[in-house]
Structure formats: structure tokens, C-alpha cells
Amino acid sequence: MRVIEVKNLSYAYFGASALEDVSFKIKPGAFTGVLGPNGGGKTTLVKLILGLLKPQSGQIKLFTDGWAQIGYMQQRAAAAGLMPLSAFEVARLGLLSTKKTPKIFNRQDDDATLQAMQNTGCAEFKGKLFYELSGGQQQRVLLARALINKPRLLILDEPSTALDSTSREVFFELLSKLNKQGVTILLITHDIGEVGKYVDSFLILDKRLVFHGGKQAFCASPEVTKYFGPYTQHIMDHLHHGGANGVC
Amino acid sequence: MGFVEFLSYDFAQRALAAGVLVALITAALGLFLVLKRMALIGDSLSHVALSGVALGLITNLSPVFVAMPVVMASSLAVYKISQSAKVYADSALGIVSAAGLSSGLIIAALAGGFNVDLLSFLFGSILAVSGAELALALVLAVLIFGFIYLFYNELTALVFDEDFAQTAGVKVRRLNIALVLISAAAVVIALKVAGIMLVSAMIILPPCAALQLAENFKRALFLSCALSVAGVVLGVYAAFLLNLPSGAVIILIDLLILALCAGVKKYAFKKRILTKAD
Numbered sequence: 001m002r003v004i005e006v007k008n009l010s011y012a013y014f015g016a017s018a019l020e021d022v023s024f025k026i027k028p029g030a031f032t033g034v035l036g037p038n039g040g041g042k043t044t045l046v047k048l049i050l051g052l053l054k055p056q057s058g059q060i061k062l063f064t065d066g067w068a069q070i071g072y073m074q075q076r077a078a079a080a081g082l083m084p085l086s087a088f089e090v091a092r093l094g095l096l097s098t099k100k101t102p103k104i105f106n107r108q109d110d111d112a113t114l115q116a117m118q119n120t121g122c123a124e125f126k127g128k129l130f131y132e133l134s135g136g137q138q139q140r141v142l143l144a145r146a147l148i149n150k151p152r153l154l155i156l157d158e159p160s161t162a163l164d165s166t167s168r169e170v171f172f173e174l175l176s177k178l179n180k181q182g183v184t185i186l187l188i189t190h191d192i193g194e195v196g197k198y199v200d201s202f203l204i205l206d207k208r209l210v211f212h213g214g215k216q217a218f219c220a221s222p223e224v225t226k227y228f229g230p231y232t233q234h235i236m237d238h239l240h241h242g243g244a245n246g247v248c
Numbered sequence: 249m250g251f252v253e254f255l256s257y258d259f260a261q262r263a264l265a266a267g268v269l270v271a272l273i274t275a276a277l278g279l280f281l282v283l284k285r286m287a288l289i290g291d292s293l294s295h296v297a298l299s300g301v302a303l304g305l306i307t308n309l310s311p312v313f314v315a316m317p318v319v320m321a322s323s324l325a326v327y328k329i330s331q332s333a334k335v336y337a338d339s340a341l342g343i344v345s346a347a348g349l350s351s352g353l354i355i356a357a358l359a360g361g362f363n364v365d366l367l368s369f370l371f372g373s374i375l376a377v378s379g380a381e382l383a384l385a386l387v388l389a390v391l392i393f394g395f396i397y398l399f400y401n402e403l404t405a406l407v408f409d410e411d412f413a414q415t416a417g418v419k420v421r422r423l424n425i426a427l428v429l430i431s432a433a434a435v436v437i438a439l440k441v442a443g444i445m446l447v448s449a450m451i452i453l454p455p456c457a458a459l460q461l462a463e464n465f466k467r468a469l470f471l472s473c474a475l476s477v478a479g480v481v482l483g484v485y486a487a488f489l490l491n492l493p494s495g496a497v498i499i500l501i502d503l504l505i506l507a508l509c510a511g512v513k514k515y516a517f518k519k520r521i522l523t524k525a526d
């Protein structure tokens with residue numbers, strides 16, 4: 001059983017390689033932390049999985065029933081610009097994937113939107129213009145948008161960067177709850193200490209796949225030690241103190 | 249001559265009808281283009297229209313009907329070039345604009361320079377709108393507003409965030425192509441009203457004015473159309489009274505409206521700050 005299967009995937013931008021021969025499988029219900037340096041190809045991988053980029057070689061198989069099942073939150077709240085949409089309207093766009101043209105929203109959709117916004121703690125500014133919200137508030141709205149159609153697979157590209165520490169805690173608790181309800185989560189992050197508590201496996205990308213496995217294996221892996229070098233101990237401490245069920 | 253008397257003339261009725269239709273088309277479409285940072289597509293395609301019009305005049309065919317396919321094909325070129333990851337959309341517009349302007353000027357020179365007909369397209373001659381052109385404007389208006397109605401939420405998503413739109417199952421490519429093709433049609437149909445020189449202003453000014461005031465997208469769409477229609481009606485009448493080129497007068501009024509809207513916004517903002525401070 002798997003939700004995502006990536007096989008010998010490579011991708012290059014104008015000849016500059018971003019991913020080389022990456023293969024892995026993600027099991028249903030997994031909560032995977034994707035790590036790696038800046039420029040390691042994490043965002044590229046996500047875009048390939050979502051079909052925003054086409055694989056140049058290798059293949060990606062998704063075992064979900066179409067788009068309605070994937071929730072996606074980008075690294076950057078894309079150029080919202082001056083588009084005068086309220087936070088509510090932005091969150092509701094998450095329901096587009098469930099509709100056929102003409103895609104028109106009804107009362108039920110509005111209720112679902114409000115519910116999702118309550119879950120991610122942004123209902124109180126639902127009437128405000130999206131572009132007037134702070135970065136962290138925008139992220140909550142975008143998370144509501146990603147969660148609104150009850151996805152089976154959630155792909156989050158550095159979702160917590162703009163959140164203050166309290167909201168971050170709330171945010172990860174929410175993800176953890178969803179995960180326990182069976183949602184498969186792929187979480188890209190640089191904050192290894194923070195996610196250690198919640199994820200059950202790690203995937204390290206640095207053009208190539210450096211490591212993919214559970215937390216136990218992560219702690220024991222020579223690749224990880226080699227990869228993080230002098231920081232390894234620091235990371236292990238983090239995982240330990242982060243309450244990762246004493247894995248390390 | 250009073251406005252009511254002006255309205256009793258056949259040519260005036262036709263001019264106003266065409267003007268209002270064009271105002272609605274450019275204002276509604278323009279709002280999407282402005283928010284998508286494609287506002288200058290009107291500028292670029294109007295330059296292409298110059299070669300279309302010149303070609304029409306040289307072959308003795310209707311300039312508008314010759315320009316239509318030429319401009320539409322060029323709008324696809326704009327799309328294609330902007331899709332190449334190494335060219336920004338605004339540069340793509342510049343490239344197509346250069347192609348249109350240079351070939352237009354050469355065709356015009358071959359035809360023996362700028363004659364009165366070509367000049368009327370450069371500056372607009374709304375009082376000379378033909379019945380066929382009016383009919384074309386009506387058909388286009390129906391098509392464009394139908395398109396916006398059917399794809400409203402998809403267009404919203406597309407303008408707001410294209411990557412997300414694609415993951416939400418919006419046919420991004422098709423919608424983008426539809427948008428550039430519609431822009432092409434809008435530019436050509438607006439030629440008689442605003443003229444090649446000023447067509448893009450009709451696409452930019454009313455949406456910008458509306459965005460100063462509107463606090464949601466639907467209202468921005470409505471306001472953009474309303475302001476645009478106001479500009480055309482006032483402009484056509486004033487141009488007739490003062491015997492000035494209609495396009496220039498309309499755009500001047502649109503500029504005034506924009507300045508007014510920006511002023512109102514500033515005033516409202518100041519007032520809000522003051523009442524909050526109390």
C-alpha cells in the first residue's frame with residue numbers, strides 16, 4: 001500500500017539539475033518530514049508531485065482519487081497582489097476542486113469554509129481583505145484553504161515559517177490530529193527540532209535522496225550523521241528533548 | 249447642443265451604444281488583466297492592431313475585420329512567449345508590441361504614408377462607427393460577460409494564485425489562452441472608440457480607479473464597469489461639443505475619475521485614522 005510512489009525521478013531547470021534519480025514510497029497515514037538544504041529540491045519535488053512541473057525522467061504515481069483529495073499549501077503566499085478578496089473568499093477557493101464548471105459556491109460551501117477557518121484559527125478575520133493580513137494570518141487562511149476539502153493527502157511547503165510560537169504549537173497539534181484521522185502528510189520544513197515531535201518518518205533531499213525512513217532509523221543512520229556532520233548531536237538532542245518518544 | 253438633442257441623432261446613438269459596450273468589455277476584462285499584472289497587453293496588442301488596420305486599408309477590406317485575426321494570432325504569440333520561463337510576461341508584451349508597430353509602420357509607408365483613415369484609427373473616431381462594428385461589439389460583449397459569469401470563481405483563483413488554481417483542477421492553460429484571445433478581441437473592437445494610441449488606457453484606468461474604492465472583487469468589477477461607462481458617455485458628448493478626438497477626451501475623463509477615486513480613498517483613510525484616534 002502506498003499513496004505516493006516516486007521512481008527514478010530527475011528534474012533539471014535549464015540543464016541545472018535540481019533532482020537526480022529520486023525514488024521513494026509513502027505509505028498511507030504516514031507523517032513525513034522532508035528536510036534538506038536550501039536549493040535541495042524540496043519545492044521542486046512537491047511541484048512535480050502536484051503536476052505543476054512535468055518529470056523529465058522517471059515517474060510519479062499518486063494513489064488518490066483525483067485532485068479533490070490533495071490539499072496543498074505553498075512555500076510563499078503567492079502574489080496575492082491587490083486582488084480584493086476577503087480571507088473567507090480565499091479559503092473558500094479550496095472547494096473549487098470539488099466542483100464542475102460553472103463552479104458556483106452555495107450555503108453548504110460557506111458553512112464548510114467557516115468550519116475550516118475556525119479549525120485553523122482564522123475565523124475572526126474572515127471579512128478582512130487577504131492582502132491586509134499579516135504573514136502568519138495569511139498562512140492560517142491558506143491552511144484552511146488546503147484543509148477545506150478534507151484531503152486524504154496534505155502537502156505543506158514550509159507552512160509554519162510565518163507563525164508565532166504559540167500558533168505553531170496549535171498548528172502542529174492540528175496536523176497531528178488530522179494525521180491520526182488518517183490523513184497522509186508531507187511536511188517540508190527546516191525546523192527539524194519542532195517537527196521531531198510529530199512526524200513518524202524523515203526524508204532528506206539534497207538533489208539526491210539522502211535518507212528516507214522512520215525516526216529510529218534516522219537516529220541510527222550513518223548517512224544522517226554524515227549529512228548533518230557536527231550538527232548531528234544537536235539534532236538528536238532536539239529530537240530527544242522534543243519528546244520524540246525517546247527514539248534517540 | 250444639449251445632451252437630449254445630441255441623443256436624437258442616429259450617429260450619436262450608434263456612437264454611444266458602441267462606446268458603452270466597449271466600455272463594459274474593456275473595464276470588466278481589464279480588471280482581471282490589471283490584477284494579473286498583464287495590464288499592458290492592451291498596449292502591445294493595439295500596436296499589432298496598427299499593422300492589421302494598415303493591412304485592411306491597403307487591401308480595401310474592413311480594417312476592423314482584418315485586424316481581428318491578426319491581433320488574435322499575436323495574442324497567442326504573447327502567451328507562448330510569456331510561457332517560456334526565461335522571458336517575463338512584460339517583456340513578451342514588449343516583443344510583440346515591437347513586431348506589431350514596426351510591421352504596421354512599414355505597411356503604412358508602403359501604402360503611401362498616413363492617410364486620414366489610418367489617422368482615424370490612431371486617435372479613434374467613435375462618431376464613425378458602422379452598423380457591422382456595433383453588431384460585433386454587441387456579440388463580443390455577450391460572449392465576454394457570459395465567459396466571466398461561467399468561469400467567475402475559476403478566473404478569481406487564476407488571478408489570485410495560478411499554481412494553486414492548477415492544483416484545484418482549474419484548466420489554467422485554457423483559461424489563460426481564453427483571456428489573451430478575449431483581450432485581442434476587446435482591443436480590436438475598442439479601436440474605433442479609443443484609437444490605437446489610447447486603447448490600453450481603457451483597459452487600465454477604470455479597473456485601477458475601481459480598485460481604489462472597492463473592498464471586494466464583485467464590487468470592483470461592478471464599479472470598474474460603471475466608471476468606464478461614465479467616462480465614455482461624458483467623453484463622447486464632450487468630444488462632440490468641443491470637436492476633439494473622442495479617444496483622447498474619454499481617457500482624460502478616465503484619468504480624472506482615477507484621480508478622484510484615489511483622492512476619495514485617501515480622504516476616507518484619513519477620516520478612519522482620525523475617528524480611531526478619538
Ligand SMILES: Nc1ncnc2c1ncn2[C@@H]1O[C@H](COP(=O)(O)OP(=O)(O)OP(=O)(O)O)[C@@H](O)[C@H]1O
Binds near residue numbers: 036037041043044045
Ligand atoms: N523556477 C526555477 N528556475 C530555475 N531554477 C530553479 C527554479 N526553481 C528552483 N530552481 C533551482 O532548483 C534547485 C532546487 O530548488 P527548490 O526550490 O526545489 O529547493 P528547496 O529545497 O525548496 O529550497 P528551499 O529550502 O530554499 O525552499 C535550486 O538550485 C534552485 O536554484
Ligand SMILES: [Mg+2]
Binds near residue numbers: 042043044075157
Ligand atoms: Mg522550497
